[in-house]
């Protein structure tokens with residue numbers, strides 16, 4: 001190949017020595033001169049392969065506890081000289097700088113050290129200086145030099161060495177250089193984030209895992225998920241998650257987080273909103289009553305439970321066509337039943353915390369905010385009417401208010417006996433949301449007498465309490481805060497409806 005180059009010399013300096021042996025063996029087979037740093041040198045010597053200590057090149061020992069070992073013109077001159085530039089060649093001859101054709105580096109594990117909870121001094125020592133400089137230098141000079149910037153490139157590189165007798169093409173060297181700048185930019189992003197601790201409002205994220213999806217929201221849109229699903233779920237069965245599945249899974253997991261300390265709770269979601277939700281004494285009952293909320297919308301839905309799914313519940317679920325089933329665990333027999341549908345996606349959710357910040361693109365930038373962490377408790381509800389909710393109404397108000405927070409605005413949730421009767425979702429007016437909810441509840445033959453109503457934001461006028469009161473709703477939870485709150489309160493007082501304020505608006509757009 002015209003642009004192939006034979007590797008004649010290499011500098012190897014790796015923190016983690018695992019996986020290095022096959023490369024060393026290939027390089028030895030090709031009579032490559034190997035330069036190396038302390039620990040790596042010892043590892044190579046133990047393999048019985050000749051290695052030149054980098055100190056022989058630099059005529060300096062490793063100093064300052066290893067902070068300076070490869071940072072030397074003889075090393076960087078050997079990497080950065082342009083093989084086709086006469087001036088560079090004249091200078092490296094003058095200063096007796098040997099050429100270095102290959103650099104293999106594995107950086108100090110900065111991210112892992114931070115995650116381990118190590119103290120600041122230990123973390124600072126894990127900021128690699130020499131290694132990152134070697135990576136940048138070799139990647140910059142990819143026309144002449146091969147850079148292997150992490151263990152992730154080892155197997156590809158060994159294959160090239162074997163197949164191409166120790167030669168690499170320009171295209172291969174450029175591809176490794178791209179990987180190198182990915183490694184170095186990811187590394188520096190994490191160092192920045194450690195130093196910044198959110199003080200400077202800069203958007204700097206680096207996510208290494210990504211998954212190309214079948215398509216985006218629609219088949220003509222390309223879709224990619226940047227993240228690591230494996231950190232949150234064990235995927236036990238089923239087809240690839242789609243873009244829309246992922247949005248629903250996100251909505252489902254965040255909704256169920258709200259019920260993690262409650263009794264057995266089951267939710268069914270469609271288009272990011274719950275169409276069924278119930279808390280019962282068993283997960284099977286919870287599933288049945290969640291499904292009863294809207295058995296029509298449940299078709300093709302995303303199902304989530306807050307407790308282990310047993311075989312009987314799985315048998316019931318199996319009668320429904322659903323895309324995804326999520327639970328903290330499944331009985332073996334339940335899995336067997338659920339796996340009977342080839343495409344059904346089964347996710348076992350791991351007990352890990354989700355990130356505290358949310359991002360979304362808008363216009364030519366990114367919006368960032370804290371997650372809505374406020375989970376209103378019934379003990380904190382402020383009663384605003386002469387009639388106060390009964391104990392069971394309080395339970396229902398808390399239940400409905402948890403759901404309202406996870407439903408698209410404007411929304412109204414109607415609930416009774418810890419079961420979602422119906423909601424109005426994503427409406428441009430609150431009255432529309434209520435009318436939609438009433439219509440839906442009635443269409444599934446729910447009796448709204450003694451139901452409760454939750455609203456994600458205040459009522460600007462008393463119209464909602466009037467309409468709901470006429471249907472039999474007799475307890476209401478809302479944030480409050482309208483200049484016309486009194487009108488809604490007065491209506492409730494005149495009609496024996498209990499109303500409580502949370503003080504917290506829960507818009508979700």
Ligand SMILES: NC(=O)c1ncn([C@@H]2O[C@H](COP(=O)(O)O)[C@@H](O)[C@H]2O)c1NC=O
Pocket residue numbers: 013014015016036037038039040041066067068069070071105106107108127128129130131132
């Ligand atoms: N300071 C330097 O000149 C330097 N040169 C290479 N390193 C790092 O030293 C590590 C390898 O050290 P050893 O071969 O001694 O185990 C690698 O992670 C490499 O990225 C250095 N250490 C940190 O900056």
